[in-house]
Amino acid sequence: MLVLADVHAYYGESHVLQGISLAVEQGQIVSLLGRNGVGKTTTLRTIMGLVPARTGQILYKGQSLVGLPPHRIARLGIQLVPEHRGIFPALTVRENLQVGAAHPSDPQRARHNAARVFAYFPVLRERLHQKGGSLSGGEQQQLTIARALMAGPELLLLDEPCEGLAPLVVRTLLQAIRDIRADGTTVLLVEQNVRAALQVADSHYVMDKGRIIGKFSAEALQADEELRTRFLGVSARL
Amino acid sequence: MEAIAVQALQGLTFGTTLFLVAAGLSIIWGLMNILNFTHGTLYALGAYLGLVVFGLTGGNFWAALLAAFVSVAGVGAALEIVALRRLFGRDPLYYFLLTFGLTFVLTEILRLIWGDDFLGLPVPAALEGSLHVGIIFPLYRLFVIGVSGAVALGVWLLLTRTNFGLLLRAGTQNPEMVSVLGTNIQTIYTLGFALGSGLAGLAGVLVAPLTGLSPQMGVDLLLQAFIVVIIGGLGSFRGAAVASLLVGEIYAFGIRIAPSFSMLLIYAAMILVLLIKPSGLFVEGAGREA
Amino acid sequence: MGGADERRALPGWAPHALLGLLGLLLVALPALVDAFLPSFYLPLATEMLIFGLFALGYDIIMGYTGMVSFGHAAFFGLGAYITGLTMVRLGLPLLPAMLLGALGATGAAAVIGFFSLRLRSVYFALLTFAFSQIFYQLVITLTDLTGGYDGRALSVPMLWGIPDVLALNLRDRATLYYFVLAVVALTFLAMRRAMAAPFGQVLVAIRENELRAATLGYPVARYKQVAFVLSGLIGGLAGSLMVPYQRFISPDLLYWELSGLVIVMVLLGGMGTLWGPVLGAALVVFLRDAFSGLPQPYGKHYLLPVGLIFALLVIFAPHGLAGLLHRRRPPRRASGPLERGELAMPAADPPRG
Numbered sequence: 001m002l003v004l005a006d007v008h009a010y011y012g013e014s015h016v017l018q019g020i021s022l023a024v025e026q027g028q029i030v031s032l033l034g035r036n037g038v039g040k041t042t043t044l045r046t047i048m049g050l051v052p053a054r055t056g057q058i059l060y061k062g063q064s065l066v067g068l069p070p071h072r073i074a075r076l077g078i079q080l081v082p083e084h085r086g087i088f089p090a091l092t093v094r095e096n097l098q099v100g101a102a103h104p105s106d107p108q109r110a111r112h113n114a115a116r117v118f119a120y121f122p123v124l125r126e127r128l129h130q131k132g133g134s135l136s137g138g139e140q141q142q143l144t145i146a147r148a149l150m151a152g153p154e155l156l157l158l159d160e161p162c163e164g165l166a167p168l169v170v171r172t173l174l175q176a177i178r179d180i181r182a183d184g185t186t187v188l189l190v191e192q193n194v195r196a197a198l199q200v201a202d203s204h205y206v207m208d209k210g211r212i213i214g215k216f217s218a219e220a221l222q223a224d225e226e227l228r229t230r231f232l233g234v235s236a237r238l
Numbered sequence: 239m240e241a242i243a244v245q246a247l248q249g250l251t252f253g254t255t256l257f258l259v260a261a262g263l264s265i266i267w268g269l270m271n272i273l274n275f276t277h278g279t280l281y282a283l284g285a286y287l288g289l290v291v292f293g294l295t296g297g298n299f300w301a302a303l304l305a306a307f308v309s310v311a312g313v314g315a316a317l318e319i320v321a322l323r324r325l326f327g328r329d330p331l332y333y334f335l336l337t338f339g340l341t342f343v344l345t346e347i348l349r350l351i352w353g354d355d356f357l358g359l360p361v362p363a364a365l366e367g368s369l370h371v372g373i374i375f376p377l378y379r380l381f382v383i384g385v386s387g388a389v390a391l392g393v394w395l396l397l398t399r400t401n402f403g404l405l406l407r408a409g410t411q412n413p414e415m416v417s418v419l420g421t422n423i424q425t426i427y428t429l430g431f432a433l434g435s436g437l438a439g440l441a442g443v444l445v446a447p448l449t450g451l452s453p454q455m456g457v458d459l460l461l462q463a464f465i466v467v468i469i470g471g472l473g474s475f476r477g478a479a480v481a482s483l484l485v486g487e488i489y490a491f492g493i494r495i496a497p498s499f500s501m502l503l504i505y506a507a508m509i510l511v512l513l514i515k516p517s518g519l520f521v522e523g524a525g526r527e528a
Numbered sequence: 529m530g531g532a533d534e535r536r537a538l539p540g541w542a543p544h545a546l547l548g549l550l551g552l553l554l555v556a557l558p559a560l561v562d563a564f565l566p567s568f569y570l571p572l573a574t575e576m577l578i579f580g581l582f583a584l585g586y587d588i589i590m591g592y593t594g595m596v597s598f599g600h601a602a603f604f605g606l607g608a609y610i611t612g613l614t615m616v617r618l619g620l621p622l623l624p625a626m627l628l629g630a631l632g633a634t635g636a637a638a639v640i641g642f643f644s645l646r647l648r649s650v651y652f653a654l655l656t657f658a659f660s661q662i663f664y665q666l667v668i669t670l671t672d673l674t675g676g677y678d679g680r681a682l683s684v685p686m687l688w689g690i691p692d693v694l695a696l697n698l699r700d701r702a703t704l705y706y707f708v709l710a711v712v713a714l715t716f717l718a719m720r721r722a723m724a725a726p727f728g729q730v731l732v733a734i735r736e737n738e739l740r741a742a743t744l745g746y747p748v749a750r751y752k753q754v755a756f757v758l759s760g761l762i763g764g765l766a767g768s769l770m771v772p773y774q775r776f777i778s779p780d781l782l783y784w785e786l787s788g789l790v791i792v793m794v795l796l797g798g799m800g801t802l803w804g805p806v807l808g809a810a811l812v813v814f815l816r817d818a819f820s821g822l823p824q825p826y827g828k829h830y831l832l833p834v835g836l837i838f839a840l841l842v843i844f845a846p847h848g849l850a851g852l853l854h855r856r857r858p859p860r861r862a863s864g865p866l867e868r869g870e871l872a873m874p875a876a877d878p879p880r881g
Contacts, residue, residue, distance in 0.1 A: 048418060050414065050418070069417065069422070070414075070417040070418050071417045071418075071419075071420050071421055071422045071423070074417075074418060074419060074420035075420050079418070079419070080418050082415070082418070086412055086414070086415045086418075087412075087415075088407075088408045088411045088412055088415070089411060090407070090411055091404075091407060091408060091411070095404055095407075095408075096408075098401075098404055099404060099405060099408045099415075099416065099419055099421075100419050102401060102404070102405060102419065102420065102421050103419070103420035103421055147419065148419070151419065151420055273650050273654075321839065321843065324843045325842070325843065329649060330649060330650045331596055331649050331650055331653065332842060334596075334598075334650055334653060335596075335791065335795075335838075335842050336839055336842040336843065338788050338791075338838075339792070339835045339836070339838035339839035339842060340835065340839050341835070342831040342832065342834060342835025342836075342838070343831075343832055343835040343836050343839065345831070346829045346831050346832035346835070347832070349828065349829065350829060350832075354828075461661065461784075464654065464657075465658075468654060499669060501661075501665050502662060502665045502666070502669070505658050505661050505662045505665065506662070508654075508658045509643070509655065509658045509659065509662075512647065512651060512654065512655050512658065513643060513646065513655070516647055516651045
């Protein structure tokens with residue numbers, strides 16, 4: 001569904017992505033793991049067109065995304081849920097969701113997507129008329145995911161959704177991510193929280209210093225203590 | 239007592255038209271961080287275009303208002319596409335400087351076409367005369383208050399009740415997220431800039447019968463509109479509304495008491511607000527760094 | 529630390545030789561005009577020098593320290609008004625009046641700077657703008673003193689009131705020219721020294737990265753204040769020179785349009801160079817004059833090309849502006865790493881149509 005082949009990207013002069021290659025197959029949850037600052041977020045932003053790919057190829061369903069502006073990529077069916085949430089704090093929950101549903105602006109589909117979203121995150125229904133900025137951290141995270149789903153994406157890019165959230169909230173989110181996949185949306189998940197990623201993802205890419213180290217199954221990661229210590233900073237079995 | 243009522247209505251006339259100008263300025267700042275120096279010249283341009291259409295249609299004032307709004311909005315959109323867009327992502331100071339340069343250009347074009355002499359736009363025949371209800375007040379001024387109020391209401395509905403308004407407000411808070419969610423933010427910028435410009439053009443026509451037309455007619459108003467958006471908070475529609483009426487009334491009454499000291503008062507208020515709360519008294523959402 | 533000098537490809541003596549040559553040319557100018565040009569070119573050159581001085585002073589804050597004030601005309605106008613009015617009211621000769629004018633502008637700069645420097649970017653510009661408008665309003669309000677909108681004509685000044693000693697006849701065009709040239713040249717040389725000295729280097733460090741300058745232990749706020757006051761002093765000095773030149777003071781001298789024009793001059797000539805802004809000022813004055821030579825109605829419209837050139841510079845010559853505006857900006861909003869500057873939309877959409 002999504003293929004990155006030898007993608008290089010820069011922030012100013014700094015060479016952040018040094019040849020990323022990975023593949024996400026339809027219907028999967030794939031995680032992208034690694035320490036802080038190795039380029040995980042940049043990988044997602046590059047896919048979304050927020051950071052230009054200097055060289056390399058990004059193919060989505062066989063179509064190249066390189067050079068497309070973010071809103072075009074979004075309309076192809078990809079949604080990015082950024083780290084630190086990026087909600088519209090002065091808009092109500094309902095309005096936040098409406099921005100997500102602005103394209104395509106089809107009331108029928110919007111209603112259907114809204115129903116789906118409230119099934120995952122019932123708390124949002126109670127908060128509809130509150131300002132986004134007044135929600136708790138966990139609620140804000142649910143809102144950003146919900147907002148992204150309002151467009152009915154086929155591929156969801158999640159950037160550290162569990163960061164800074166209480167264990168109970170994390171559990172809710174992980175369940176929602178499983179449900180989202182079950183309903184047909186493919187997920188590429190960037191996580192620091194390796195334990196959380198192991199619980200939901202089908203396979204795991206490990207990144208270091210702008211490169212992909214390899215693709216591993218959950219079992220392989222569990223078995224390889226050296227890999228975990230070196231690239232993920234976790235020595236204990238999870 | 240009568241004098242006070244008349245003065246208050248004068249202040250209201252000034253305040254409501256000032257609001258149209260300031261609201262446009264404020265929308266553009268909030269959305270794009272552009273402190274648009276050309277705004278006063280666009281106001282003057284609206285007045286001149288209104289004069290032309292007024293003449294062409296044999297004195298149809300509504301046509302003049304509409305034409306000024308539409309064509310100045312078009313000019314605003316063109317400015318955004320041709321010039322301002324190229325500065326995307328740079329310090330807001332760049333926009334300020336660029337629009338300052340463009341103000342020279344636009345003003346000189348106005349002078350080239352219409353000259354430096356004051357021109358007059360007649361008060362529409364139906365609105366001549368005064369209202370006598372305890373006080374005597376020119377009918378046209380009431381018309382100005384009414385139209386400005388109606389337009390302000392229309393803009394408010396546009397911002398709060400339509401999809402475009404929603405996207406515009408969302409873009410004001412987090413433009414990147416708007417584009418990630420599938421909307422071309424650039425289009426929102428162009429339309430927002432056009433809307434703000436159009437409001438200035440419309441205000442130009444409304445005020446022209448009261449003040450006359452000159453290429454510099456927008457200069458003082460621009461300064462006052464700057465003051466309004468700073469007091470009300472750059473980017474806040476509500477703040478612009480309250481501050482416009484405030485400044486309008488201060489000005490109207492100040493003029494009675496001590497003519498040009500009223501401007502001094504207003505500048506002093508602006509400095510005070512900038513020093514104490516540079517983001518303005520009514521900012522919505524996240525505070526902005528000075 | 530001499531980063532500014534690294535790109536100099538010419539031998540070390542070349543700038544000095546160039547400066548000497550330019551100096552020679554300026555000194556010989558009255559004779560040259562006499563021989564080859566219509567005589568009004570001399571007053572024109574005088575005016576270029578006066579505005580050049582104004583722009584040079586502005587360069588200290590914009591070019592060297594990286595602050596854009598939008599109210600600098602206040603200092604220029606105050607210098608002119610205080611000089612003119614102390615001559616009229618107190619009967620002071622020119623030099624002491626000029627001194628008072630420059631001092632008055634310095635004091636105003638100290639006060640305005642004290643408040644305005646708390647803010648940055650557009651907010652700083654707006655605050656300086658508001659302050660300058662207060663002075664403008666005062667001048668047009670205090671009609672009895674200032675002559676209001678109409679301004680005030682002044683008599684031809686004595687230099688310093690002592691007969692026979694340096695009693696220059698400033699009514700003479702060449703004498704006035706040399707007098708202005710002397711003031712401008714001395715200021716230029718002094719500022720060149722100051723900007724090459726550690727003081728100027730610290731200003732540049734602040735421009736490049738204010739935070740780093742602060743961590744290196746420099747009292748950033750104090751340096752900015754001193755730069756601002758110095759710039760106001762030079763602005764006031766330039767304004768005071770308008771008195772013998774124009775023998776007339778009017779509110780134009782502190783109108784916001786002049787505050788904008790001085791930015792144009794500095795950008796046009798190249799900022800952070802001191803001599804660039806002088807050139808830029810000369811160019812603007814020249815354009816105004818060249819256009820006034822055109823048949824009406826085009827004669828009045830020199831601001832059209834000036835504005836156009838300026839707009840193009842802002843768009844296409846960001847390198848000229850690099851030091852000033854490419855500094856790291858604080859995040860625009862509390863939106864974490866989604867800071868706007870990193871938004872790299874590939875030139876947005878393809879051009880329409």
